[in-house]
Amino acid sequence: MDDSLPTVKRRAFLKGGLAAVASWQMGGAWSEAQVQSTSVEAMAEDAHQEIWRRFIDKRLDVLFHYVGLNGEVILPTADHCVASQPNGMSWSTPIEDGPFFGGLYLDGLCNRWRVKRDEESAEKAHRIAAGLMKLAERSETPGFVPRGLGADGKSHYPASSEDQVFPWFYGLWCYVRSGLPTETERVRIVDKLRSTVVALEGHQWRVPCARLEFGYRGTFVRPTAHDAARFLFLLRAMHQLTSEERWLTQYHERLQEKLGPGMKSRLEICAEGLEYGGHGKGETYLWTHSMSQAALRALADAETDASIREAYQRGLTASAEKAAVHLERARRYDPANQFAFDTDWRFLNSSWKQQANCEEAIALGRAQLPLWADRNPRSPYEDDTVREPLFAAWIICLAGKEAQQRLLGDKLQEMLARYQWRGMYTATFFVAVNLAYEGGRLKAQG
Structure with missing residues (x-):
């Protein structure tokens, strides 16, 4: 190579x-x-332009997970969504990660606007925020946010997840606090954020499926650092958005609540930092756990108690140090790589079977992943050489200037220069925008 x-x-x-x-x-x-x-900014701007050239669902202003090199995409039909084909999680379809990608991208766009202060930055942030709201408003089940919409513009698969609902909330929280929305828009967004979190609370902090009989996908109260960070952020952010004291009271109670085999408080768990292991041997989840690092960053920035803030910072730094070893994966990226990527996901329907609930949908979706990888080796290749190192870099940036200078330094510039955005099939390189404009977060803090 x-x-x-x-x-x-x-x-x-x-x-x-x-x-x-x-x-x-x-x-x-x-x-x-x-x-x-x-410059890093110049290379990130090219990534930004490529995202808008190919990866935005123009009907909704929601990101696709993947498209062809000319923007080709095959959307699930209403029948596919109703039948949960290829699976009820919508995994391996182009509409599986709309709230996830849009929410995190919106954070980068808000920081981009703080740095550039131009009309285009504001317009793009507004459009992505509007797209996230359109997704949520298609839901008839409080607490459920669809991953994307089918070809008819209204159908969706039955399962969302905590990895969809959390970045959806986080991105819109960033947007509300950026000063970009009008007062009318701000009120509408805050109302939707509040009703969604109240619904999650009513489901014992689990994420419901569109049909309650299908069950739940994910929770925010497991004794892990990535869950603790997200859960505490939801509580703190709800107080910031609504000024309702009950959220701040619950934040302080849940912060010190002991849980898990080690009976550690959530603050202690957060201070240990994130882990990135996945379900398979050698698999990593830096992309999904990056949102937990973003939650830790927001918690540290909001905290007025010095000892608690220091604990959050220890967690941020530990998470960054664990992520740093994954930067080298970018060196495996070869712009001349010609691995296949077939955007027609419907071949997976030959392995389809009925799914009575979310657990069966997850099992089917996981069983189909090797079939997807065999047909599309370019997909796991981009996950390994683009997605994970880029999100590792963002995790480091979120830890603050000291960690960024010590662990990332000039590697970011070298990393971005390796990539050819026009040759990418998957949209996860949007995070290049977050990387380039992370300094905008400091502007927001004055």
């Missing part, structure tokens, strides 16, 4: 100068000087 840095995009040529263009035309590797002259 060639570890030389690949070409970057048109704006990068302009930033890098004629010498960089000449090197690219001759097929040579980028020199260190050329990489340094191409």
Whole structure:
């Protein structure tokens, strides 16, 4: 595998100068000087443009999980959604991660607006926020946020998850606090956020499916750092949004509540940092656990008690240090890689069977993942070489300047220069925008 840095995009040529263009035309590797002259912001802007060129569902302003290199996408029909084909989780379809991707991307867009203060930044943030609201407003079950909508613009699969509802909430919270929404828009969003969290509370902090008889997918009260961070953030954010004291009271109670085999408080659990292991051997979940790091960042920023804030910071730093080892996975990315990616997911329907509840849907979806990978080896390849190292970098950035300088440094610039956004099939590279504009969070804090 060639570890030389690949070409970057048109704006990068302009930033890098004629010498960089000449090197690219001759097929040579980028020199260190050329990489340094191409800013992180310029490369992230190219990623941003590519997201909007191909990966936005223009009906809703919601992100697709994957599309073809010319934007090709096959949407599930209403019949597919009703029958839970290929599975009730919508896994391996292009509409499986709308709230997840949109919510985290909206955080980056709000920070981008704080830095740039231009009309385009505001407009894009507004559109993604509106898309997240459209998804939630299609739900007839309080606490359930659809992952995406089918070809008819209204049908959806029965299961959401905590990894969808949490970033949906988080992104809209970021948007409300950015100053971008009108007062009317702010009130409408806060009302929807509040009703959703109240519903989750009514379900013992589990995420309901669209049909209650289908069960639940995920909870916020397990004794893990990623669950503790999200749960505490929901409580603290609800107090910030509504000024209702009951949320702050519950936050302080749940913060010190002892749970799990070790009978540790949630604060103690958060201070130990996140773990990134997945279901399979060698599998990692930096992308999903990054939202828990974002929750820790928000909790630390909001905390007025110095000892609690320091505990959160220990968790942020520990999480960043554990993520740092995954940065090297970017070196395995080869722009010349020609692994196949077939956007027609319907071949999975040959393995379909009836699912009575969410547990059966999860089992079917997991059984189909190897079939998906065999047909589309480019998909796990991008997960390994693009998704996980980019989200590892964001986890580090969220830990603060000291961790970023110590653990990331110039590696971010080198990492982004490796990638060719126009050759990506999956949308997870949107997080390049979050990486480039993380400094906007500091502006928000004054």
